[in-house]
Amino acid sequence: MITRRSVRIKAMQYIYACETANSADIKHFEQNLQKSIFSVKDQYLYLLLFIREIANFAEKDAQIKSSKHLKSNDDKLVNTKLLSNFLIQFLNNDAPFLKEIKALNILSLIDEEDVRRLYKKMLDAPQYQHYLNNGKEFDIDEDRKIVLFMLNELLFEDDTFIDHSDEIFINWNDDAEFVVEAVTDIIQKSKHELKLHLNRQHLKEKMAELSQFGIDLFRETVEHKKENYKLIEPRLKNWDSDRLATVDIILMRMALSEFLYFPSIPIKVTINEYLDIAKEYSTPKSKDFINGVLDALMKDLKDKNLLNKIGRGLL
Numbered sequence: 001m002i003t004r005r006s007v008r009i010k011a012m013q014y015i016y017a018c019e020t021a022n023s024a025d026i027k028h029f030e031q032n033l034q035k036s037i038f039s040v041k042d043q044y045l046y047l048l049l050f051i052r053e054i055a056n057f058a059e060k061d062a063q064i065k066s067s068k069h070l071k072s073n074d075d076k077l078v079n080t081k082l083l084s085n086f087l088i089q090f091l092n093n094d095a096p097f098l099k100e101i102k103a104l105n106i107l108s109l110i111d112e113e114d115v116r117r118l119y120k121k122m123l124d125a126p127q128y129q130h131y132l133n134n135g136k137e138f139d140i141d142e143d144r145k146i147v148l149f150m151l152n153e154l155l156f157e158d159d160t161f162i163d164h165s166d167e168i169f170i171n172w173n174d175d176a177e178f179v180v181e182a183v184t185d186i187i188q189k190s191k192h193e194l195k196l197h198l199n200r201q202h203l204k205e206k207m208a209e210l211s212q213f214g215i216d217l218f219r220e221t222v223e224h225k226k227e228n229y230k231l232i233e234p235r236l237k238n239w240d241s242d243r244l245a246t247v248d249i250i251l252m253r254m255a256l257s258e259f260l261y262f263p264s265i266p267i268k269v270t271i272n273e274y275l276d277i278a279k280e281y282s283t284p285k286s287k288d289f290i291n292g293v294l295d296a297l298m299k300d301l302k303d304k305n306l307l308n309k310i311g312r313g314l315l
Helices: 004-020 026-066 086-093 095-103 112-123 126-133 140-155 159-168 172-189 200-223 225-236 246-261 267-281 286-303
Strands: none
Touching (some): 004 172, 026 086, 026 095, 026 112, 026 159, 026 172, 026 200, 086 140, 112 159, 126 140, 140 172, 200 225, 200 246, 225 246, 225 286, 246 267, 246 286, 267 286
């Protein structure tokens, strides 16, 4: 649902926000970072529920059409095959899922008019018509395909849905990529049960661990800004610090914090994570530049015996 990489990205964003705002209220940014991490679960459930509600509208549509006194040909050709889709059945009956959406009141976030509009839009899609008329009943592969279509092409290609979701979730644009990955994982791996990864105790512990990692990374990077920059500065060679991308400096400081203050994280994992983040969030040349600086810093710290890695961090 959420990984250390996504927590690193969130920490980077809040470090940037804190330092560009020149705010002394670090706690405010820490609290918002924590809220941002935990909100991913809500977004994950929201997406699954929205898919379910669109599918369930097929039954409402059938009831509306059957109640008409004068029925058109279209009214007589109602097809509710989607309701028997094994994934939709899970979303309608899986006890842990139903418990979570009730506890978090996720249903209140769903716009009924949006559901109706997207259902009507789906009716006109050739992919949906193929699903209804392909002659395959209770076909797991076909069931997965249509739900993936609903996720990727019906929802995420609809500007109104995106705008509405962005209004509900403050971090929607940043989180959407890995939330979609998590929902896709559910669709692809569910077979005999809904693979929600929502074991309450396990999820609670995992989210708490990731939240603490994010807070610690934020705090260590902000609080050790000056001393860490002193370690980085000699490796900037002829680069004018004023010309360097602010994000690059923050990413190098974050990596250095992991080198020094997170003994269980392997050096190579840290370097690879920040190179990937730089590739996505900074300039085209940033990856190679940051790689060179971090490699030099790693060697310097090793020579000075400052890398106190333990356990998995020794790998």
